[in-house]
Amino acid sequence: MNWYVVYTKPKWEKKVAEKLNEIGIECYCPLITQIKQWSDRKKKVEVPLFNSYVFVQLQDTDRNAVFQVAGVVRYLFWLGKAAIVRDEEIVTIKKSLTNTNISEISIVPYKKGDKIKLEDGVFSSQDAVIQEVTNTHYILVLESLGCVLKMKYKKESF
Structure with a gap:
């Protein structure tokens, strides 16, 4: 059996995975825990x-069964065929999510006065x-060369 990628409605991933399991389709929706902040509190949420992606494992002939579940939009395609995910890739995702050495990763842009x-x-x-x-840019002072450097960056990298 192959793993396929099902595209879901936005924010329906967990509901779709739960319903797929209920009708007997093996699926995997990798979840991470994040701390969300509202105006009055912080909360850990998965x-x-x-x-919008859920992985499903089923026979090629049974692929239409996923459309019984509300929230399923379509399969993800690659080069005109339904994208197949190898078992090793699913195992790698599962292992990386159980790794407890990583607490939290955040990308913080440079700020005025930082030395790089x-x-x-x-x-x-x-x-x-x-x-x-x-x-759109940083202005850097290169003291050893006695010059100022203007460096552009892409905003989406932060």
Whole structure:
């Protein structure tokens, strides 16, 4: 049996996985725990690792059975065929989610006054101090060279 990827309505991943299990279809919806903050409280909630995706394991001939469940939109396709996920990839996802060494990962953009070491480009391995941060670029001071560098960045990388 192959693992396929089912595309669901937004925010329906857990409901779809529960209903698929009820009708006897083996499925996997990887969940992670996040801390959500509201104006009056913080709460730990389980959210899907992949938005709008649920993995299902079934025979190719039984693929239409998933459409009995409300919230299922379609299968994910790759090169004109339903995308197949290997067993090893599902096992890898499960192992990575049970790894307790990772507590929380967050990406924080640089801020004014941070000292950094440039890793590539013309000025690689130079130390710099961030003088200014805007929506599109950083202004860096390269003290060892006595110059100021304006560096663009893509906002979506943060």
